[in-house]
Amino acid sequence: MLRTRFSSAHHFTLAIFGCQYHADTPSTDKLELIEKFDNLIKDASVPVERLEQNNIPSRVWMAYWTSPQSFKSWWESDSTKSFWGSLPDDAGFWRESICLPATRSMHESTGKDRVGFGHSGELTPLTEKTGYWGAYRSRMTPDFEGDTFSSPSNTWQPAKSMTDKIRAGRVQITKFPNNLCIVIEGQDYSAMNEKEREYWNENFDSLTKEWVTNVVKAGMEKGMVSARACHAFAGEKSLGATNGTTTNGTPNGGIFPGLDYIRQAQILYWTDLSKMEHMGRWDKGHVKLRRNFMSAYGPGGVMQGGDILLWVDLGTIKGDEIDAEYVGCYEGTGFLAFDKSAMFASRSVTAAELPPIFDKPVACQPIEW
Template sequence: MKPEKPVSAMPENWEPPVPAWSALPRAGKTTIAYLAAQHGDKAMALQGLSAIRNFLEVQGGPYHVDYALSTIGADVTDAFAVAYFHGPEHFAAWSEQSGFGAWWSSDARLSDASGYWQERLTLPAERMESLHSSNVPDGHAHGVDLRGPIREHNYWGGMRDRIELSKDDWLETPLSQVLDRQVITPASRVVVKAPLNFCIIRSGQDLSDSGEEERAVYAEIVKPNLIAGMDFLAQQGLEIGCAAARYAVEITPDGTPLARTFGNCLFVSMKHLEDWSKSHPTHLSIFGSFFKMLKARNNQISLRLWHEVVVLPNDEQHFEYLNCHPRTGLSGLFQ
């Protein structure tokens, strides 16, 4: 029988074999806005992104932005920004002052060459966590200090333990129906509401400080497993509770690829993400290949791994898709 209150899976007297760090909670909320342009042609998608970028790079804008490219099948490219704000008031003030809000809601966007999408998440600190293999910040951690080395990692269930709310809450989603995509009307704005406790991960791999040899070992041993895992989640993820998945290569603001990638996956609940990470052959292969890489390099690596996980509250989230491919994000999944 399920215990009344969640119980930590941390082994007794746990001392992790390797160090890791986690973002300290910040007072107030954090807003993470994924803002994208979408087109069949990469150059056009990048052109769409440059319009978004002009709004982002103003005074009073986000405290951190990463830019990235990902594809849906062979035909569609998403060029997007992941922009971090100090909560919804900061986002709203920026959106108004920069002109982004008016630009986004204008009917003119529906006749632009590219489609656009926006996935905006607002979280209290108790619904977010991060894990970093070194004390270098990434993602929302750019806005706070890191704590560490921490004890809550290196065992299945560490992610849950780093989410403050999980001490009292199972973080289950009320979703009862099986996920299935519906046909959505093309040439329109699709606004979607994700259920309570939807769980979103951005899982990053940073080879910026790695030399050529290390990059080659990573490309041979780890990357094919990562690509296979992300392909599985993108193509068949619905079967195991992953509503959407994108594998992204980070770029400079003008579109040059960086040695940084990430998987961004939208899971029905934290339990679904946990089950995939601890028992699905695709993550276990990724996980196993990382230890092979360590062995091949005599534990000498500069690769940095990090992730941030958020568990959505019922309100203050916004998923909107303008003229996008029907398999984009949550479009077609929820009313």
């Protein structure tokens, strides 16, 4: 297992972009916009995860900048500014830009190469603060004595449901609550040999799909603010394929779509870290999945040294460390679902400006471990 040691001199930036097709497949005009934006991302020369959303036909990009300032330089370049500023009012494009410090971020991976937040720091072996409930929390550095990374409120207004109505124009979310918790879970099964793949399909495929389904459908009552289940763009779809029948005798009719792809990622926002922890401990399928995985892939396990790639990124976000904008998107997309809530605020804009966190580096002092 590997973890990331992030710089304490400045934050790093995760920028998530999306383009909704507003149809089952993108139109010619939409494809042209997607290609133009993809070329802009390529010009940035940063690591990018290219995805499609499973249940809402959309292209998704997750890109990793070493600092908010390097992101700002690209974002405010003439070419990027011209493209984004010229998007039509029904474009379906959105962005969520998150700046995270070393004190409130973590990454772990079973692989040998960089993935996710592993692009944002130095990879080092994960040898401690692992294998027990609460391990993720123990890697965080509180901002003050008694800091529990908690949401400022225990009562959130219900999210507006996603609809097929498009909100025309540009909306920027200008206020966020403290301590939103972003979690990205990723799976890549491409390197597994036949023996490992058969073992996974027999012992973990159904449990994994059940867990992902429960998470993305959790809703506000379990602290889920926003959930996107995605798969690699133009990815292969064959792992554990069930065609809607059964796996290990378990019906698959209620399983979330798109979970047979070889490479997947779930982008999750929780009200705070505690809600993520609670669901992980409460969900019986996840408890079983975690226990069996540690037994099979841990020391002495039958799959020890296996080639499956799993990763987890986690960050606790202060309200001034995130920026979001939606241009002609479905009502209820992302944080638009909360733009009338007292904990959020929004405004219609002709051109959105980045918040101050992108202007200059902010140092921090993470715990040493």
